[in-house]
Amino acid sequence: MSNILIVDDELKIREIIKKYAEFEGHTVTEASGGLQAVNICREREFDIIILDIMMPDLDGFSVCREIRKNSSTPVIMLSARGEEYDRIHGFEVGVDDYVVKPFSPKELMMRIAAIIKRSSKSDSDMVKIGGLCIDFTGRMVTIDGKNINMTPKEYDLLFYLVKNRGIALTREKLISNVWGYDFYGDDRTLDTHIKLLRKNLGEYSSNIVTLRGVGYRFEASANQT
Amino acid sequence: MSNILIVDDELKIREIIKKYAEFEGHTVTEASGGLQAVNICREREFDIIILDIMMPDLDGFSVCREIRKNSSTPVIMLSARGEEYDRIHGFEVGVDDYVVKPFSPKELMMRIAAIIKRSSKSDSDMVKIGGLCIDFTGRMVTIDGKNINMTPKEYDLLFYLVKNRGIALTREKLISNVWGYDFYGDDRTLDTHIKLLRKNLGEYSSNIVTLRGVGYRFEASANQT
């Protein structure tokens, strides 16, 4: 269902959360410390991050602040009882929710479900792949909330690729659907636009997979380079 | 953005809400008890009131009932876990929403935003984007309170753009909706009116985004130049 990152120095806590989360159908990645968490987040996107406050190397707030620099992934903080005051620090780093330890795993799962539900907007026609978001009604593309400037052809090409994500598309099919069946032009035109599109997609450029001798396929899932 | 009254006997809860709310741009007033809240409400109006149920002097329901005697300000109740029964009670006194403690600050903020949006929508037919305000009933446009003189066509065009803000509008769609389906005129007519409209919108001119090869889109959010 969702990709969850659990960050806690206590193995037992991680195991409990992992067990429950996997039971709910989520995919879990673990980090035993703050620094490790920051490094993992630089490499890949998660749908939700569960973050302990008290950790020996780097505390939860610092981790959250670091993550927020290039991602808006929801964060749930785990605080030990009595650390009430810490809640106040959360606002400036953009914490989404708190759960006080010792917590009920079921409650945590419910909060995860609530956050996932609210972050997946269903009011307009759009596709999200990690931090990449294609809004069809607005003809708009954003990466981690930042607007990406797309030329008409780039957008049309991306649109067709994404609409048929996970499916192998021949060059002929792409050309006739994006340019029109009557397009007669250079062979390199498609490559060039794929190139431009990849450049624009930045970290998501590798989601456009080249199928040698065939064409291209848009990878449906977020990439974990 | 809005004036919020927070009523809770716990200082920490008030502090958390205040921090988050001020971060969102709201102005916050605090009351540490029910009686104080009632007194403050007699003196001034708020856009929204966040009200704890359990308070030593006067409980949330009584406060709400008292406030409702001469105001229809939206109220969000904070209830402790397990106080399910109170929900039913709440509807009788005119509560707008509930948040169960311990709550997610972000969720509370979203509910505040939802209520503000809802109440501002119903009482007057207007759209605000930053300092730009389009009053449909009055057919009036203001920027930072200053009246903007609009020619009929300019207004009609802006009206259609704003009504469909966030949506990519083709030139054809714009033409047929603003001029009429049977308009047969120069290609440059639309551009010219977009030009005039942009000139009139001043700092908000960039909210009309050109979608090359397609048309235009009105950006829903305020721009930060």
Added chain:
DNA sequence: CCCAATGTGAATTTAGTGTGAAAACTCGAT
């Protein structure tokens, strides 16, 4: 290693939009 397929940068061409000025139209006041 070879070769066909794909990637790339730069140059060129094309197409779409912005703009100013002038013409044409509207409509109320004289």
Added chain:
DNA sequence: ATCGAGTTTTCACACTAAATTCACATTGGG
């Protein structure tokens, strides 16, 4: 009727972003 201020439309042209081409580099499979 006529005027005239304000408004709308047209048009020629400027501008520039975008599409395409092409020569050459790179890659990956047999």
